[in-house]
Amino acid sequence: MIALLIRDLRLAMRAGGGFGLSLAFFLIVVVLVPFGVGPEMSLLSRIAPGILWVGALLACLLSLDRIFALDYEDGSLDLLATSPLPAEGIVTVKAIAHWLTTGLPLVVIAPVLGILLGLPQQGYFWIVLSLLLGTPALSVIGTFGAALTVGIKRGGLLLSLLVLPLYVPTLIYGAELARRGTQGLETGTPLLMLAGITCAVTALLPFASAAVLRINLR
Amino acid sequence: MSLQVSNLSVSRGGRTLLEGVTFDVDTGHALILRGPNGLGKTTLLRTLAGLQKPEAGTVHLPEEDAVYAGHLDGIKATLTVRENLMFWARVFGTQSIDRALRTFDLSDLLDRSGGMLSAGQKRRLGLARLMVTGRKFWMLDEPTVSLDQASVAQFADMIRAHLASGGSAIMATHIDLGLGADVRVLDLSAFRATTPKLHASEEAFL
Amino acid sequence: MSLWQYANPVKFLHLSGKIVPTLAVLSALSLVISLYWGFFLTPDDYKQGATVKIIYIHVPSALVAINAWFMMLVTSLIWLVRRHHVSVLASKAASYVGVVMTLVALITGAFWGQPMWGTWWAWDPRLTSFLILFLFYLGYIALWAGIDDPDTAADLTSVLCIVGSVFAVLSRYAVNFWNQGLHQGASLSLDKEEHVSDVFYFPLLLAIAGFVLLFIVLTLVGTRTEIRQRRARALLARSKG
Numbered sequence: 236m237i238a239l240l241i242r243d244l245r246l247a248m249r250a251g252g253g254f255g256l257s258l259a260f261f262l263i264v265v266v267l268v269p270f271g272v273g274p275e276m277s278l279l280s281r282i283a284p285g286i287l288w289v290g291a292l293l294a295c296l297l298s299l300d301r302i303f304a305l306d307y308e309d310g311s312l313d314l315l316a317t318s319p320l321p322a323e324g325i326v327t328v329k330a331i332a333h334w335l336t337t338g339l340p341l342v343v344i345a346p347v348l349g350i351l352l353g354l355p356q357q358g359y360f361w362i363v364l365s366l367l368l369g370t371p372a373l374s375v376i377g378t379f380g381a382a383l384t385v386g387i388k389r390g391g392l393l394l395s396l397l398v399l400p401l402y403v404p405t406l407i408y409g410a411e412l413a414r415r416g417t418q419g420l421e422t423g424t425p426l427l428m429l430a431g432i433t434c435a436v437t438a439l440l441p442f443a444s445a446a447v448l449r450i451n452l453r
Numbered sequence: 454m455s456l457q458v459s460n461l462s463v464s465r466g467g468r469t470l471l472e473g474v475t476f477d478v479d480t481g482h483a484l485i486l487r488g489p490n491g492l493g494k495t496t497l498l499r500t501l502a503g504l505q506k507p508e509a510g511t512v513h514l515p516e517e518d519a520v521y522a523g524h525l526d527g528i529k530a531t532l533t534v535r536e537n538l539m540f541w542a543r544v545f546g547t548q549s550i551d552r553a554l555r556t557f558d559l560s561d562l563l564d565r566s567g568g569m570l571s572a573g574q575k576r577r578l579g580l581a582r583l584m585v586t587g588r589k590f591w592m593l594d595e596p597t598v599s600l601d602q603a604s605v606a607q608f609a610d611m612i613r614a615h616l617a618s619g620g621s622a623i624m625a626t627h628i629d630l631g632l633g634a635d636v637r638v639l640d641l642s643a644f645r646a647t648t649p650k651l652h653a654s655e656e657a658f659l
Numbered sequence: 660m661s662l663w664q665y666a667n668p669v670k671f672l673h674l675s676g677k678i679v680p681t682l683a684v685l686s687a688l689s690l691v692i693s694l695y696w697g698f699f700l701t702p703d704d705y706k707q708g709a710t711v712k713i714i715y716i717h718v719p720s721a722l723v724a725i726n727a728w729f730m731m732l733v734t735s736l737i738w739l740v741r742r743h744h745v746s747v748l749a750s751k752a753a754s755y756v757g758v759v760m761t762l763v764a765l766i767t768g769a770f771w772g773q774p775m776w777g778t779w780w781a782w783d784p785r786l787t788s789f790l791i792l793f794l795f796y797l798g799y800i801a802l803w804a805g806i807d808d809p810d811t812a813a814d815l816t817s818v819l820c821i822v823g824s825v826f827a828v829l830s831r832y833a834v835n836f837w838n839q840g841l842h843q844g845a846s847l848s849l850d851k852e853e854h855v856s857d858v859f860y861f862p863l864l865l866a867i868a869g870f871v872l873l874f875i876v877l878t879l880v881g882t883r884t885e886i887r888q889r890r891a892r893a894l895l896a897r898s899k900g
Contacts, residue, residue: 237543238539238540238543238544239540239544241540242529242532242536242540245532245536246529246531246532249531249532306527309525309526309527309528309529310523310524310525310526310527311527311529312527313504313521313523313525313527314521314522314523314527314541314582315527315544316504317502317503317504317519317520317521318520318541318544318545318586319517319544319545319546320544452504452505453504453505453506
């Protein structure tokens with residue numbers, strides 16, 4: 236399992252691995268928003284947590300179809316499926332690798348982009364905390380979507396359609412946590428709910444992902 | 454007794470291709486599957502490998518004993534030959550890749566990235582993977598495609614060595630490898646499903 | 660004799676062929692009567708005027724929209740556990756009816772909301788939940804359309820339906836937390852305080868019966884079509900040999 240994780244991380248870092256792509260996409264989304272809504276700093280700083288969350292979510296979405304599609308095309312997925320690794324292990328490792336190469340960098344870069352949006356001082360802690368808690372759920376849910384569409388040619392758009400509604404609860408609690416924290420409101424409920432969602436999907440969803448992966452490989 | 458297949462039916466795309474397939478492969482022996490294209494050799498091998506469920510019949514194969522190699526070698530273009538091979542060695546919990554490298558003359562290519570290999574070199578790397586898995590039972594689908602004559606000979610040597618060390622193999626190939634007495638040839642045409650034969654899930658609608 | 664014998668596609672075709680016409684007539688009758696009753700024989704509401712009458716379409720369609728998904732959840736589970744083709748095809752057929760009902764509920768809601776709340780749309784929890792439900796339906800239908808092999812499609816859409824149901828419930832809570840809304844209380848609650856008055860209640864009940872019957876009829880017809888398609892496919896495969 237560790238070997239698979241190392242391989243996936245290595246692949247992501249090498250040329251064409253798409254490591255920087257989602258970061259660049261996140262940057263572009265955040266840069267484009269002020270062009271769309273106007274440069275007024277008070278408005279931007281008010282909606283900054285939401286923009287950062289939506290941007291991170293879209294950047295995450297963009298990279299999902301790489302999770303299984305490449306391994307499927309070159310035959311590695313068949314070989315992995317017949318290897319000693321259980322399918323549940325494979326999908327979990329894939330989700331972890333996706334989080335390490337996409338989610339974590341997004342968390343790190345989010346405060347920097349917060350500056351562009353005039354995020355208030357106390358918001359930085361909350362945006363990092365909420366993304367840190369929420370992005371693992373995005374990766375795990377996304378892995379389920381990727382496993383679901385792995386056999387479909389040009390399934391990228393379908394993948395987005397399937398995954399977006401599944402992202403709604405995570406987005407609501409995550410963005411709400413960041414917003415409330417930034418405004419100095421009570422944060423207990425969204426914090427617990429967000430952490431709860433991440434724990435629950437990490438514990439349960441790999442079984443569903445593994446099941447659909449097996450269905451797709453047969 | 455290494456592999457026992459009895460009364461196996463396999464299907465693809467809603468149609469039963471082969472039925473009543475029955476054979477054994479003992480340790481130290483190999484079985485070569487023959488038959489025209491589209492008969493169901495690949496489907497049979499995928500079923501034996503556990504990638505799809507048999508339509509009917511049983512497959513007895515000691516768990517944790519088999520390794521499958523399909524049409525594609527699963528080589529990552531951006532990883533070097535060593536990294537590609539080491540990855541599979543770790544997945545299967547073995548450490549040494551030296552013997553596999555020597556058998557297939559890959560030592561010189563060790564640090565070349567997978568994307569720079571020719572089709573034949575890729576195939577050799579794919580076959581070398583079998584050796585690093587340490588598994589006893591090999592299931593090979595057209596293993597000699599894009600190999601030159603020298604490589605085919607290397608492959609035959611590898612199979613002979615594998616059988617001699619108590620391994621066994623089942624492969625679909627049209628080439629005569631000259632493997633000798635330990636090898637049986639099975640013509641699958643005999644098991645072609647009698648037409649018209651539909652998958653049970655299609656049958657349900659009639 | 661067990662209920663499962665009707666899970667045989669051929670038997671199902673036979674039985675459903677017999678009951679569909681009756682159900683269709685019943686559905687049409689109850690819809691015509693209830694809508695006529697509701698539109699022309701009930702008084703205008705003292706607050707909401709004539710706009711209240713959209714309730715006879717809005718509430719039943721919303722009810723069917725949710726319960727159609729619930730039915731899909733049950734039939735998907737039956738498929739995954741017992742591998743009855745009729746079950747999963749019924750799920751597929753119900754999804755088409757469900758998505759239209761969701762859309763009808765959303766649109767009639769907008770028409771009702773405009774004069775009442777002064778807006779076509781608000782990010783009210785119920786409205787938002789329905790929009791999310793709509794997206795789930797779209798995803799489910801798109802996944803069916805995206806996969807060639809019918810059994811693979813059946814398996815994958817069933818898993819999606821089950822996982823989606825869990826997330827739909829989660830979304831419902833999340834949305835409630837996110838915004839406490841404008842929408843009035845339940846039209847059909849047992850709590851007398853909240854409940855609509857009897858004058859509207861009986862035609863509404865009849866309209867709901869009509870919509871439920873309509874859903875059943877359309878789903879049965881849809882399932883029959885899906886079964887026939889599979890049957891045609893199987894026959895074609897057989898004749899080609």
